[in-house]
Amino acid sequence: MSSARIISVSAICTAGNTPSEIYNTVCNEQPALTLRNFGGQDALVGEVNCKTLEEIDSRFNTWPIKHQTRNNRLLWQLFKDIESDYLLACDNIDATRIGIVIGTSTSGNSDGEAPHQQYVKDATWPESYDYHQQDISSPSVALADALKTQGPVLSVSTACSSGASAIASAKRWIEMGACDLVICGGVDTLCELTVKGFNALGAVSDKPCLPMSANRSGINLGEGGALFLISKGAGGIQVLGSGISSDAHHFSAPHPDGVGAQLAMEAALVSANLTAKQIDYLNLHGTATKQNDSMESKAVERVLGGIPCSSTKSFTGHTLAAAGAVEAAICYELLSKNGRLPLHVFDNQYDPSISSLNVVTENTVKTKTVTKVMSNSFAFGGSNVALVLGINDE
DSSP: OOOEEEEEEEEEEETTTSSSHHHHHHHHHHOOOOEEEEEEEEEEOOOHHHHHHHTTOOOGGSSSSSGGGGHHHHHHHHHHHHHHHHHHHHHHHOOGGGEEEESSSSTTTHHHHHHHHHHHHOOOOOOOOGGGOOTTTTHHHHHHHHOOOOOOOEEOOOOHHHHHHHHHHHHEEEESSSEEEEEEEEOOOOOOHHHHHHHHHHHHHTOOTTBTTTTOBBBBBBBBEEEEEEEESSSSSEEEEEEEEESSSSSOOTTTTTTHHHHHHHHHHHHTOGGGGOEEEEEOOOOOOOOHHHHHHHHHHHTTTTTTOOOOOHOOOGGGGGGHHHHHHHHHHHHHHTTTOOOOSSSSSSTSOOOOOOOTTTTHHHHSOOOEEEEEEEEEEEEEEEEEEEEEOO
């Protein structure tokens, strides 16, 4: 069994400012998204409460300008929420044995949009702008600099599988003996580039998304993040397995038969040394796009059969690189509370052209204790990641 033990988790998105708040929302409430305008483009999005980011403490203000971004403010807030656990965990660990791996796809893009508009207008840059704010490496490097860690530092940018891939990387670092403690997860914030880019692909819905519905018409974008503190050690809730595959099928579309998704889920089961029947719940990638839902339903049916499952993106929005981490945090809360299964919110109009899934509704009755869960994350370029989290009493 795995030795990648989860010590602490933080998460923030439109559904809540802690993993517990987010979990309670996805189990009990109706989605609450916001209509916002991005450079002339209206979009229904899941936005982080701005007051949350205003609470950043004075230490963030000492960061170099190149790391002063909305994305990194969110990252620092996530770290503050697990800081006390981090300080306890690293007390007797050499700084060279502490790793950081963060997934992002937007990084500081939102902070560069207004400065670029200013430059186009009068050929000057504001003092608050630094090109390096847009670096994909900024979140992981900024956190490593702030904490003065000396272990491996990695940035993952595989689009919507980044956060899950970061957690998988942390698990490998622990198990191969490269680190004794790893901070991992994903963080992404909304920006014009993302909204307009997905809109250009015809992938954005102007209504609340409907994963797996016959009437699904696209995603609702969101922002957020989640951090996991992972160490070696037995017991507790662990990252039991991970599976990663690549479709190599199309730049932005998944393989229509879900070949890569299936490989990732099967690899995660092998990694966790579990059978499909031992998985109690699946958090779907469930974007509500025509192609993703079609291929994912096929892959799930082949690998996990009629497992209880749900897409929580109706509540959180699609947080892109952070999605896999935020959804893993939801799975962590489910395991720690052994509570209700997260709801699958849609219009109950099942698509007869795709495989039927056992989606969780208000009428679903949990029939057994939940001890093993899987979470799927799929991305542009055919990047597929499946994580298995579970309670390990050994």
